Amino acid sequence: MVASITPSAHLADVRYEIRGALTRRARELEAAGLDIIKLNIGNPGRYGFEAPAHLREAIARHLHDSEAYGHEQGLEIARETIAAQQRARGARHVEPERIFIGNGVSELIDLSLRALLQPGDEVLLPSPDYPLWSAATILNGGQPRYYHCLASHDHQPDPDEIEALITPRTRALVLINPNNPTGAVYPRALLQRLVAIAARHRLLLLADEIYDEILYDGATFQPLAEVAGELPCLSFGGLSKVHRACGYRVGWMSLSGDPARTAAYRDALQLLAALRLCANVTAQWAVPPALQSAPTIGALTAPGGRLHEARRIVLEAVAASDYLELVAPDGALYAFPQVRADRFADFDDEAFALRLLEEESVLVVPGSSFNVPRSRHFRLTLLPPPAQLHEVFVRIERVLARMAHEQAQAPAAAVA
Ligand SMILES: Cc1ncc(COP(=O)(O)O)c(C=O)c1O
Incomplete structure (x- = not known):
């Protein structure tokens, strides 16, 4: 018998169900010739959007x-532009030395937690979350502690619940605002x-603001960072x-607040950034024009x-849904719709998502993929053409009707 290669035990609790x-x-169904409508990934370029x-x-x-390695924290000119953006937003003490550019925010989420956590340290995370935050916490020896962002609460966190979760091991509070998957935006x-x-x-405040200008x-x-003032953020x-x-x-991250309190952490971030040499240099040249030119996203999020x-179609379809x-x-x-409790005594979001795929060729992400133990939700992206989203909801309604x-038809005992 061939000895198999055993993967790291660190991966035991790590999930990324979006892929x-x-x-x-x-993919199998596509290979078999089916046309699948994929609503699982927030990847604008796949839906005809262009940079x-x-x-x-x-x-x-x-x-x-772009052919040489660059600075481990990113191109100076790009970091200056990011620092200027953050200062204009009211963030304190942001200088290029406190900016880190990475291969997407994804790499930096890992780096920020790797530089912070001791084994067993706790990180406050939203539930539902963007699952990379949980995965990176676990992979770096930390323990997620989830605060709820329930639909009944407009998906807003409850500060009292958050404070009650804090123990002597708690190191950081993660906020995703505007939120993936719920779309919630947090008031001041x-x-x-x-x-x-x-x-x-x-x-330490960790603010995932990758959707900062996508607002409806x-x-x-x-x-x-502006609210945090001198507090490390x-x-x-x-x-x-x-x-x-x-x-x-x-992607980038910007460290704000009292530099004296974060000097050692900043140096740890720099060391980790240096260990991976630098981020892809080529694409960093896009940062200055992206942040210095007039915003372009508003034309997509404004009426028309x-x-x-797309959002309007989804809201209308849900309003018309049984x-x-x-x-x-x-x-x-x-959008993060949920199936009404008065229509289904018991709802298995994963079984629903599988049926939607098998029976109607639509791929969504079940709510439980976002670190919610039991969920009636599913997530879909707003990226497809609006007419296609209309069709998607016709298919969703068909599956739910079935x-x-x-x-x-089921015996009462099976429903209870
Ligand atoms: C909340 C959130 N954070 C981070 C990321 C990762 O983004 P990047 O492409 O910069 O790695 C995503 C991607 O979907 C996201 O939704």
Whole structure:
């Protein structure tokens, strides 16, 4: 018998279902010739969105300047631009030395936690979360402690619940705002309460703000760093979503607040950044034009814009549905509907998502993929053409009608 290679035990609790078993099944069905509508990944380039031309042109102009390793924290000119953006938002003490550019925010989430955690340290994470935050916490020896962001609460965190979860091992509070998967956008008053908690318990604030400018119907984004003031705060942003350039793999994090309190942590971040030499240099040239030119996302999120229309179709479809309800997303690229409790006594979100794929060729992500133990939700992206989203909800309704019919036929004991 051949001895198999055993993977690390660290991976035992690590999941990323957005590209998991359902997606693999969708690929099989595609290989068999089916046309699958994939709503599982927030990848604008796959749905016909383009990065602004001036980003592409900046990269092309600097192709020749991209052949050497760059600074471990990122190109100086790009970091200056990011620092200026953060200062203009009210973040304190942000200088290029406190900016780190990575191969997407994804790499930096891992780096930020690797530089912070001792084995057994706890990190406060939203549930539902963007699952990389949980995975990176676990992979770096930490323990997720989840605070709820329930639909019944408009998907807003409850500061009292968060404070009650804090123990002597708690090191950091993660906020995803605007939120993936819920689309919630947090008001300033809530952030002030959360900052006060972080101050009382000496927590590092980790603000995933990758959807910072993707806002609907007058919603406003409040950067956490401005509210945090002198409190240490690491804010994450990037080119993937707002600038529709996921494939460039450019993200950044900006350390704000009292430099004396974060000097050792900053040095740890720099060491980890240096160990991987540098981020992809080529695409970093797109950062200055992305942040210095007039914003381009507003044309898509304003009435008449494609994302706005997609969201409108989803809201209308849910309003007309016999089975669904939804807290309207105020930001980001997703809707997170749920199946009504009065229509299904018991609802298995994974079984539903599998049926939707097998029977109607639509791929969504079940709510339980976002570190929620039991969920009636599913997530879909707002990126497909609005007419296709309309068709998606016709198919969703068909599956739910079949499930309701089967439930009605089932013996009472099976439903209870
Ligand atoms: C909340 C959140 N954070 C981070 C990321 C990772 O983005 P990047 O492409 O910069 O790695 C995503 C991607 O979907 C996301 O939704």
